[in-house]
Amino acid sequence: MRSIRRTLLIWILGALSLGALLVALVTYLVTLEEMNEVFDGDLRNVAEAVASYHHAGHHEEGEAPLEQPVRTDVPDETEIVTLTWTARGQRVYSSDPRVNLPFTTIEGLSRPVVAGEEWIVYSSVRPAGVAQAAQRVASRKEMAGESAGKVFPPLIGLVLLIGALLVFALRRGLQPLDAAARDIARRSAGSLEAITTDDAPAEIVPLVNSINGLMQRLGIAFTAQRRFLADAAHELRTPITALRLQLQLLERTTDDGERQRALAELHSGVDRSQRLVQQLLQVARSEQDGEATKMAPLDLAALVRAQVAAMSVKAEQSGLDLGADALVPVPAMGDEPRLGVLLENLIENALRYTPAGGIVDVSAGIEDGRPVIRVADNGPGIPEADRERMFERFHRGETAQSQSRDGSGLGLAIVKAIAERHRATVELRTPVSGRGLEVRIRFPRP
Ligand SMILES: Nc1ncnc2c1ncn2[C@@H]1O[C@H](COP(=O)(O)OP(=O)(O)OP(=O)(O)O)[C@@H](O)[C@H]1O
Numbered sequence: 001m002r003s004i005r006r007t008l009l010i011w012i013l014g015a016l017s018l019g020a021l022l023v024a025l026v027t028y029l030v031t032l033e034e035m036n037e038v039f040d041g042d043l044r045n046v047a048e049a050v051a052s053y054h055h056a057g058h059h060e061e062g063e064a065p066l067e068q069p070v071r072t073d074v075p076d077e078t079e080i081v082t083l084t085w086t087a088r089g090q091r092v093y094s095s096d097p098r099v100n101l102p103f104t105t106i107e108g109l110s111r112p113v114v115a116g117e118e119w120i121v122y123s124s125v126r127p128a129g130v131a132q133a134a135q136r137v138a139s140r141k142e143m144a145g146e147s148a149g150k151v152f153p154p155l156i157g158l159v160l161l162i163g164a165l166l167v168f169a170l171r172r173g174l175q176p177l178d179a180a181a182r183d184i185a186r187r188s189a190g191s192l193e194a195i196t197t198d199d200a201p202a203e204i205v206p207l208v209n210s211i212n213g214l215m216q217r218l219g220i221a222f223t224a225q226r227r228f229l230a231d232a233a234h235e236l237r238t239p240i241t242a243l244r245l246q247l248q249l250l251e252r253t254t255d256d257g258e259r260q261r262a263l264a265e266l267h268s269g270v271d272r273s274q275r276l277v278q279q280l281l282q283v284a285r286s287e288q289d290g291e292a293t294k295m296a297p298l299d300l301a302a303l304v305r306a307q308v309a310a311m312s313v314k315a316e317q318s319g320l321d322l323g324a325d326a327l328v329p330v331p332a333m334g335d336e337p338r339l340g341v342l343l344e345n346l347i348e349n350a351l352r353y354t355p356a357g358g359i360v361d362v363s364a365g366i367e368d369g370r371p372v373i374r375v376a377d378n379g380p381g382i383p384e385a386d387r388e389r390m391f392e393r394f395h396r397g398e399t400a401q402s403q404s405r406d407g408s409g410l411g412l413a414i415v416k417a418i419a420e421r422h423r424a425t426v427e428l429r430t431p432v433s434g435r436g437l438e439v440r441i442r443f444p445r446p
């Protein structure tokens, strides 16, 4: 699992450790540079001193070589070895005869390699001879390394100290996150009040705010669901009570004709209940539930033709002229089964509320670049002032009650919910003929 704490620790401690290494490296280089300067000066002074001594006539050409010291000790790394030569390159003296430094007639510093060891040599060339002072380069590197090594432990200590402080600071800094998590964990499914952002650090306020937003939406959805369930239970109670009464009536009647009539009543009662349950299920399915609708490209004209064909028998039975005007394809994005339900509800309404002999026209087309479905009838229509309320669940119009008993007042609520899922608008208006109702569903521009 990714952890902010761990990521921060790794990066900061990594950067600090790298910094410590860099400091040590710089110390090493600077010390070496410094040492070179100092020791080069020393070598020069020693060589000059030896040269002056030599020149002062302590040793003459042709004289027997000076006695060389016999060295069997382990040489000190920092030791300065001095040599004197005659002008022709005959070694006169060496403070450590084991070191075979080459003869040179070039004044100044050189870095010969002798027996695998690098030396730094200052040669002082005079007419009488050459004096040299030499030192091992390794000794300088070693001393610089020692200096750098000395700064390293305190730096590592510092890194560890900062690490410890960081762990502590991060724990303190991230405490509000734990507190918010505990706050949420303590809640029951029903408690959706907002988490306070009062003492939350600025970094987590956006997160808390979006959780609060989600909880608010959940709260609205919960309330809607609860209300719907209450409504549904209430609405179902009426037809079931009616069914029970009709059953009792049927049981009591002995007369054959009356029995037939009671049976027919019972049948339509069952039909009504079935339709109610279907509509309730449709509402539950169409409501926004946070899930995205499965949109796919489809042809609204084909959908209109299919739905009109499917309902033509019903229209004929009601003595209505149902027609489709959808010859040109109207491409749109949508969820086909749901749009079928939407159309079915609109055509169903038109058929139900338009008196026999009426005309119902269903069409699909494009207006201002937007796909549109229209369902128009020449029935009684809905008074303008009542139109908005017809979208409420279980709300039925005045005309509806008088014209038809079977209706639950859910059709337009379903239509609206499905349209909203498609980001389409629903409009109720009076057709140009001035009579009836026209419902227009306008989809967003593709
Ligand atoms: N084409 C129409 N002409 C006249 N009134 C209509 C028309 N369509 C709907 N209405 C009015 O709008 C009300 C609500 O319609 P809606 O489709 O939501 O419910 P319903 O038809 O009564 O019941 P349901 O469709 O659930 O069986 C209806 O009761 C009716 O009064």
Ligand SMILES: [Mg+2]
Binding pocket: 345, 348, 349, 407, 410, 411, 412
């Ligand atoms: Mg309806």
